[in-house]
Amino acid sequence: MNAIELSNVTRxxxxxTALRGVTLSxxxxxxxxxxxxxxxxxxxxLRIIATLGKPTSGTVHIRNIDVRxxxxxxxxxxxxxxxxxxxxxxLTARENLxxxxxxxxxxxxxxxxxxxxxxxxxxxxxxxxxRGFSRGMKQRLAIARATLHQPEILLLDEPFTGLDTAARSxxxxxxxxxxxxxxxILLVTHDLAQGLTLSNHFGILKRGELVHESPTENIxxxxxxxxxxxHVGNLTQG
Amino acid sequence: xxxxxxxxxxxxxxxxxxxxxxxxxxxxxTFFAFLVILIFNFAFEPGSPIMQSAAPGIFWIATTFAxxxxxGRAFAIEKQNDCLLGLRLTPADPGAIFLGKMxxxxxxxxxLEALILPILVIFLDVEVFAVLPRLCVPIFxxxxxxxxxxxxxxxxxxxxxxxxxLLPILTLPVLVPALLAAVESFRGILEGDTLSDIFPWLKxxxxxxxxxxxxxxxxxxxxxxx
Numbered sequence: 501m502n503a504i505e506l507s508n509v510t511r512x513x514x515x516x517t518a519l520r521g522v523t524l525s526x527x528x529x530x531x532x533x534x535x536x537x538x539x540x541x542x543x544x545x546l547r548i549i550a551t552l553g554k555p556t557s558g559t560v561h562i563r564n565i566d567v568r569x570x571x572x573x574x575x576x577x578x579x580x581x582x583x584x585x586x587x588x589x590x591l592t593a594r595e596n597l598x599x600x601x602x603x604x605x606x607x608x609x610x611x612x613x614x615x616x617x618x619x620x621x622x623x624x625x626x627x628x629x630x631r632g633f634s635r636g637m638k639q640r641l642a643i644a645r646a647t648l649h650q651p652e653i654l655l656l657d658e659p660f661t662g663l664d665t666a667a668r669s670x671x672x673x674x675x676x677x678x679x680x681x682x683x684x685i686l687l688v689t690h691d692l693a694q695g696l697t698l699s700n701h702f703g704i705l706k707r708g709e710l711v712h713e714s715p716t717e718n719i720x721x722x723x724x725x726x727x728x729x730x731h732v733g734n735l736t737q738g
Numbered sequence: 739x740x741x742x743x744x745x746x747x748x749x750x751x752x753x754x755x756x757x758x759x760x761x762x763x764x765x766x767x768t769f770f771a772f773l774v775i776l777i778f779n780f781a782f783e784p785g786s787p788i789m790q791s792a793a794p795g796i797f798w799i800a801t802t803f804a805x806x807x808x809x810g811r812a813f814a815i816e817k818q819n820d821c822l823l824g825l826r827l828t829p830a831d832p833g834a835i836f837l838g839k840m841x842x843x844x845x846x847x848x849x850l851e852a853l854i855l856p857i858l859v860i861f862l863d864v865e866v867f868a869v870l871p872r873l874c875v876p877i878f879x880x881x882x883x884x885x886x887x888x889x890x891x892x893x894x895x896x897x898x899x900x901x902x903x904l905l906p907i908l909t910l911p912v913l914v915p916a917l918l919a920a921v922e923s924f925r926g927i928l929e930g931d932t933l934s935d936i937f938p939w940l941k942x943x944x945x946x947x948x949x950x951x952x953x954x955x956x957x958x959x960x961x962x963x964x
Binding site: 550551552553554572573575576578579580582584585586587588589590591595599600602603604605645 | 741745755756759824826831
């Protein structure tokens with residue numbers, strides 16, 4: 501079964517066409533990285549998959565569920581990690597996770613929160629307000645928030661933005677762990693090296709069109725850079 | 739349907755907890771309302787007949803503008819770290835998100851009103867405590883209508899550049915019937931009217947709160963959309 505299936509998806513904002521007939525299938529368990537320059541439509545695509553926006557035309561299915569028909573049901577299968585933490589600064593780590601546990605209707609809230617805090621190494625800081633956390637700690641808690649309801653699909657929107665080397669490495673390890681657990685991951689990033697390391701399939705989006713799609717197997721960073729530049733243009737020119 | 743109310747309650751509790759911890763919203767609202775009443779204290783002679791008839795208007799001017807300030811803050815916490823996105827990613831119905839936020843705003847408004855009524859007595863020398871049980875009805879209805887309309891427009895204006903200016907411009911014209919009913923019923927009660935005497939105004943306030951509350955509940959989904 502395909503975890504994510506987009507068929508001829510177009511999204512227009514007035515005169516601007518953000519996505520042009522994107523067709524993409526991501527099987528369960530695959531880690532797919534979407535590269536592309538700014539304004540290519542990567543975030544728009546991610547938001548449509550996350551049910552935050554509707555396509556102007558075309559269809560999107562998440563685990564065979566139409567996002568237009570049952571967005572609430574789709575959301576139970578999806579977790580999103582972005583460069584924003586989606587956490588409340590004035591609540592503690594535990595309170596944030598308990599709030600989301602209630603929103604996702606989890607049965608064993610306390611146990612789920614304990615487990616999530618333990619997994620991201622924040623069990624000893626559970627009573628501390630998020631406001632006092634470092635960027636790396638906040639991002640770890642954001643991962644706990646996104647994976648609290650055990651979603652089968654994880655959407656990562658530039659998750660490495662603003663992280664220092666240690667936090668980046670920790671986040672990479674966590675993504676590898678989630679990949680090992682069989683989660684389907686769709687990563688959106690500018691960082692070719694990071695995307696290549698983390699994924700087993702990649703695509704390039706340019707001006708709303710999916711211009712390239714292939715496995716990452718046997719592809720070196722230099723080759724990826726060449727492919728990217730062939731489709732998008734010189735990297736140094738942004 | 740139980741899930742709808744579970745989500746509503748979770749958002750409401752979260753907002754109360756955040757406010758209790760920071761007290762940013764209520765303290766700013768109360769100070770603003772206090773300043774409005776203080777200015778009117780200088781404009782009119784406290785305890786004079788003109789003050790008696792102006793007091794209901796002063797009360798609602800103070801609460802409305804202080805309330806608008808609070809509405810902006812209610813969505814500022816959702817804007818911080820893109821938390822509203824987090825809410826939208828959950829399976830919660832947009833109506834439940836609206837209701838949770840609206841209840842939070844309403845409780846903040848009711849607390850503000852409870853705090854400024856004594857200020858009204860002290861600075862304007864208007865006797866409200868003798869008629870307080872009767873006053874609670876129009877105050878509750880006015881606050882309900884304000885919270886419903888205000889929550890919707892606060893969410894709409896949240897991502898605009900002119901949020902502070904846009905929110906009163908959008909909200910106040912729509913609120914006219916609710917404020918009119920609230921001021922007139924407040925005035926009637928101060929002048930010794932019973933609830934049945936002011937029933938037409940209460941009916942207007944109740945109808946406004948009911949109709950606009952339901953409309954805002956249904957329309958909130960479109961406000962959240964990209």
